[in-house]
Ligand SMILES: Nc1ncnc2c1ncn2[C@@H]1O[C@H](COP(=O)(O)OP(=O)(O)OP(=O)(O)O)[C@@H](O)[C@H]1O
């Protein structure tokens with residue numbers, strides 16, 4: 629299933645997504661971790677040194693190969709140059725699995741051995757000052773949108789994304805691509821206002837959103853979050869000495885995390901597993917097409933020079949059209 633961690637800057641998205649990833653890996657579940665935040669910190673949070681993290685291959689830098697692979701033999705997409713971040717899969721497209729070897733993982737994913745288990749990490753790549761202009765920012769997270777739209781994930785398999793929760797996330801369709809979104813909120817008014825903004829926007833798209841309180845220090849913090857967030861509050865993670873030691877450079881094993889906080893990680897897992905059962909493949913595909921049409925009409929048709937809405941395979945539903953996934957590469961495509 630596809631899980632996103634969003635929230636205001638500094639709320640603890642990276643900390644909680646890394647811990648959730650480690651928890652899943654410790655249970656032996658297959659996990660692909662994706663760093664799609666403006667601040668690329670997931671690698672170090674999973675134990676990479678800064679140098680190792682700096683060497684992660686950026687997804688954004690491999691877009692042409694990624695597009696060429698995913699396009700497969702889809703006759704509606706004539707070349708990878710005509711493929712944009714929202715081009716939906718159709719018959720002939722190649723789909724990705726959580727557990728497999730493929731050229732996208734070979735080029736961009738890096739395996740990380742954890743103290744218990746292991747994961748693969750994909751990263752959008754660092755955002756520079758210029759990237760923060762709308763177009764470039766989206767071209768970086770666009771690679772993630774493309775991968776999610778081509779991902780066939782099964783129950784008990786997880787893709788966990790560390791994202792940002794600014795208004796930027798709403799300009800692309802990425803925020804609709806998850807089975808469940810955890811919004812991390814400290815017990816502060818600012819965090820709650822980020823939650824309300826996200827909730828109001830996400831509601832129209834049927835996004836499943838649950839709030840995870842973080843750095844909760846006592847009953848008053850808990851009461852504040854319950855009052856402000858109501859039924860969307862799933863659980864709360866406490867202010868953690870273990871996280872503080874981690875932040876100070878120690879490498880505490882996952883099994884020494886405070887038991888109450890470890891239990892919170894399992895609550896997240898249970899909620900994620902339940903969300904998988906509620907997924908609606910048809911709506912998922914329809915929304916991919918909706919965002920593709922919007923992009924085509926607002927900028928991409930004129931940029932690419934063709935009508936990109938002709939790329940939509942009306943009869944295709946991701947996860948229901950097994951025959952669409954051609955596993956053999958046309959000659960010359962495989963890297
Ligand atoms: N439960 C916790 N207990 C103690 N410290 C915490 C906890 N959660 C997060 N922190 C600390 O808060 C700081 C911000 O956390 P983190 O980097 O995970 O937030 P973020 O939302 O990913 O931030 P950014 O928006 O910069 O990416 C870090 O110093 C982290 O160690």
Ligand SMILES: [Mg+2]
Pocket residue numbers: 641642643665667669790
């Ligand atoms: Mg972060």
